Amino acid sequence: MSLAKGCVLCNQGAKMVLFVTGRCHRSCWYCPLSRERKGTDTVFANEQAVDIPAQIIQEAENMSALGTGITGGEPLLCLEKVTEYCRLLKTHFGPGHQIHLYTAKAPEDEELAEMQGLVDEIRLHPPRECWETILDSQFLRSAKQAKARGFDIGIEVPALPGLEYLVPALPYLDFLNINELEWGESNADQMRERGFELADEVHNAIEGAKGWAEKLCRYEKVHWCSSAFKDSVQLRERLKRIAHNTARPFDEITDDGTIVYGIYEPESGNASAAAAFFAERFEPDSYTVLPDKIETAWWLLEKHADELKGKKYVIERYPNGGMMVEMTPL
Numbered sequence: 001m002s003l004a005k006g007c008v009l010c011n012q013g014a015k016m017v018l019f020v021t022g023r024c025h026r027s028c029w030y031c032p033l034s035r036e037r038k039g040t041d042t043v044f045a046n047e048q049a050v051d052i053p054a055q056i057i058q059e060a061e062n063m064s065a066l067g068t069g070i071t072g073g074e075p076l077l078c079l080e081k082v083t084e085y086c087r088l089l090k091t092h093f094g095p096g097h098q099i100h101l102y103t104a105k106a107p108e109d110e111e112l113a114e115m116q117g118l119v120d121e122i123r124l125h126p127p128r129e130c131w132e133t134i135l136d137s138q139f140l141r142s143a144k145q146a147k148a149r150g151f152d153i154g155i156e157v158p159a160l161p162g163l164e165y166l167v168p169a170l171p172y173l174d175f176l177n178i179n180e181l182e183w184g185e186s187n188a189d190q191m192r193e194r195g196f197e198l199a200d201e202v203h204n205a206i207e208g209a210k211g212w213a214e215k216l217c218r219y220e221k222v223h224w225c226s227s228a229f230k231d232s233v234q235l236r237e238r239l240k241r242i243a244h245n246t247a248r249p250f251d252e253i254t255d256d257g258t259i260v261y262g263i264y265e266p267e268s269g270n271a272s273a274a275a276a277f278f279a280e281r282f283e284p285d286s287y288t289v290l291p292d293k294i295e296t297a298w299w300l301l302e303k304h305a306d307e308l309k310g311k312k313y314v315i316e317r318y319p320n321g322g323m324m325v326e327m328t329p330l
């Protein structure tokens with residue numbers, strides 16, 4: 001199987017996801033964009049909102065990124081921003097920093113010219129209504145022009161009935177990626193209207209989606225990306241990279257790439273007064289004193305819980321101040 005270069009890095013969790021805009025010229029019924037992101041112009045590097053471009057480099061550094069995937073919304077609606085960020089990334093990390101761009105437009109040759117040398121791989125997302133006539137579509141014209149300009153070029157679509165119509169395009173592509181159709185808060189009503197159901201209670205995959213792609217998977221250029229794989233491998237590997245770069249000495253890194261630590265909130269509300277207890281017993285790098293709390297190794301907090309008056313709990317969260325997963329009081 002020939003995997004897109006961008007996918008190889010994604011599988012290692014080494015790709016930063018750069019979301020450049022929530023605006024889009026299309027309104028696909030299956031659009032997975034969250035309500036918070038849809039229609040906005042906020043930029044996100046992985047899950048971090050970006051105010052200034054330097055934060056993009058910081059996030060890429062945090063995860064030792066080897067590449068970046070540019071997504072949206074529709075990235076070509078803000079091409080200037082895309083080229084600015086790509087230039088920044090290529091200048092900072094070198095030309096080997098692999099960049100792929102996802103687009104639901106068929107890029108014009110002038111747009112391809114602007115991205116040349118900055119974007120390495122383009123993933124076209126032709127709308128379902130043009131799959132039957134893909135060979136006569138603008139997308140195929142763009143694919144040929146992109147190839148001639150030296151881009152790696154592929155199609156990336158969600159698994160929907162009718163995927164077989166894309167087979168005639170394969171000779172013109174480097175790859176065809178099929179993403180398992182995913183249930184989300186913003187497309188749930190549309191899914192129900194069409195009679196789709198969740199395959200199980202754990203993942204967001206749709207019952208039957210794999211079957212629509214199965215026949216195509218025998219083609220060498222076709223790659224199936226399951227919802228479970230995205231969660232269990234790509235995300236976990238990315239979190240681990242971030243955790244190893246950003247964890248404090250007392251944070252425990254789990255096999256899922258989350259971090260676990262303990263929090264002590266003294267009854268008095270004054271952490272510096274309580275800090276003497278820690279200073280007498282523990283190594284300086286096994287805790288940190290904040291104005292109203294002390295953060296430390298969860299096992300140290302558990303061991304000394306009875307000697308400390310106030311609230312004590314163990315936190316599991318995504319690394320680098322990311323989303324909270326679980327809070328367990330001691």
Ligand code: SF4
Pocket residue numbers: 024025026027028030031032033072073074104125
């Ligand atoms: S092209 Fe992508 S971002 Fe735009 S509406 Fe369709 S799924 Fe959503």
